[in-house]
Amino acid sequence: MDTEFAKRHARLKATFETPVDKPDESPEATLRVLWWLAAGESRSLNSARATLPELDSEALDRLDALINRRLSGQPLAHLSGRQDFCGLELLATASALVPRRETELLARAAIALANELGSAQDHIQVLDVCTGSGNVALAIAEHCPAARVFGADIDKAAIELARANARQLGLEARVDFRSGDLLAPFEQTEFLQAIDLLTCNPPYISSAKVEQMPSEISAHEPRLAFDGGPLGVSILMRLIDEAPRWLRRGGWLAFEVGLGQGRSLARRLERHADYDEIREIHDAEGATRVVLAQRRAKEESRAET
Numbered sequence: 001m002d003t004e005f006a007k008r009h010a011r012l013k014a015t016f017e018t019p020v021d022k023p024d025e026s027p028e029a030t031l032r033v034l035w036w037l038a039a040g041e042s043r044s045l046n047s048a049r050a051t052l053p054e055l056d057s058e059a060l061d062r063l064d065a066l067i068n069r070r071l072s073g074q075p076l077a078h079l080s081g082r083q084d085f086c087g088l089e090l091l092a093t094a095s096a097l098v099p100r101r102e103t104e105l106l107a108r109a110a111i112a113l114a115n116e117l118g119s120a121q122d123h124i125q126v127l128d129v130c131t132g133s134g135n136v137a138l139a140i141a142e143h144c145p146a147a148r149v150f151g152a153d154i155d156k157a158a159i160e161l162a163r164a165n166a167r168q169l170g171l172e173a174r175v176d177f178r179s180g181d182l183l184a185p186f187e188q189t190e191f192l193q194a195i196d197l198l199t200c201n202p203p204y205i206s207s208a209k210v211e212q213m214p215s216e217i218s219a220h221e222p223r224l225a226f227d228g229g230p231l232g233v234s235i236l237m238r239l240i241d242e243a244p245r246w247l248r249r250g251g252w253l254a255f256e257v258g259l260g261q262g263r264s265l266a267r268r269l270e271r272h273a274d275y276d277e278i279r280e281i282h283d284a285e286g287a288t289r290v291v292l293a294q295r296r297a298k299e300e301s302r303a304e305t
Contacts, residue, residue, distance in 0.1 A: 002117055004060060005031065005052070008067060015071060019216065020101055025076055035068065038063035042061065044077075046084035058236045064304060066072045073216045084138040086111075090165050095157035096132040097225035103201050106256045106290045107139040109281050111250050113292070117196045118146030123198035126150065127246065130235065131180050134162030134175070136199055141175045147197075150187045153178045155224050182235070183242055198256065204258040206232035232258055236265060240293075244274040247295040254292045262288025263270050269293045 003018070012027035014185045019025055019244035032048040038059045043050075055063060060255055066079060077083040084090065085099040086107050092098055109144070110126075117124045123146050126198040128137035129152035141149045153159050159179045178185035186192075205226045210218065228234055236255060253275070257265055262280055269275045274295055281290035 003261070004055065005035070008063065012067065019214070021102075022076070022098075022216070024101060026277050030076055031067075032072060033064055033076055033101055034066040035083075035170070037066055037080050042081045044080065044082040044084035044089055044261060045148065046087075047082070047089060049279055050298075070133045072217065073214075075216060075220050078220060083133075083135075085135045085288075088135070088142060088169060090135055090139060091161060091168060092133065092134055093161055094220060095161045095222070096153075096155070097221055099133060100137040102289055103256055105135045105281055105283060106199065106201055106254060109290050109292060110136065110140050110197060110254050111143045113254065114140050114144035115148050118144055121196070122146065123148055123189070125194060126193050126197045127152070127183070127186060127191070128199045128247065129153075130225075131162055132201070134177060137162070137177070138165055138169055138171055140197075140199070141171045142169065147174070149175045150182050150186065150191075151175065153177075154179070154181050155222060157220070158186070159227075163197050169187055186246060191246055193246070193248055195248060196249070196251050197224065198243050198247055200235075200253075202235035202239065202254040202255060203228040204232050204236065204256070204261060206230060228258075233261060234266065237268075238262070239271065239298055240265070240269060244295055245299045249295055249297045249299075251295050252292060253295070254290065255288055257286055257288060259289075262291055266291050 009031055015025050029045050035052050036043040036048050038132045039053045077098040083092040083099050086104050125150045126147045126152040131137050131153045134151055137149045137151035140147055156179045159177050160175045166175045205295050207227050210227050266278050266280050269278045275293040276296045277294040280288040280290040
């Protein structure tokens, strides 16, 4: 096995570049996932770290075919049908964005806020919009027992995947996924002014740049998950203005931003009459990738200054 692995590893190292947006998909990690798949098991990068099984000649042929498909640009998560996120083993298909490591910054910040809010009350209500595969919503539900979580996405296929993930994780009793545009699925009285935490990983790439993205992304993942309008912030601007209608006073808004967007959006929140404390969370390179904003505890004029 060592010889067969080494031979294919050398091929991948010579011909494959680790995707910038998926830095943990090294040639070795990629090969391990495909090795397990050739053996008949679908595993994520995390679960593929286990000791590899022996492959017979037919399985090695399947492995070589899988390597060719990966080298042709098919996303690894689409081949394996799995992606790990915040310790969860999720199903992955072309119906939704493949969860990225950078989004774990948002999820972990949201989990911390949810647990802080949950420590002061019996239960909290969480909304996650642009939910995609449900990764952020499910991570919050898994790591915050006090949370009742609701998710929404405009793409019905993404919602079906999110529901499948909830069933796989045994969280369907605590996570309710709905189809609709941003916050529209939650127009009911029980949600208005009643949400403790509102999260969002929105499309934030400008429409022009979507066309320039690597084909592995543009040809295989849904455009709806990336296209944030002419400037890339159309959804985020709507979210900032609409969120106070759902957030209770003292509740939190948490969202992911693209590179270069964080400071300007944080300044907009600082000027907004509905928000009080603003926090920025940075990645390892020091760039703002998550913004948190608390709704004011006391009513003030909604006009911006």
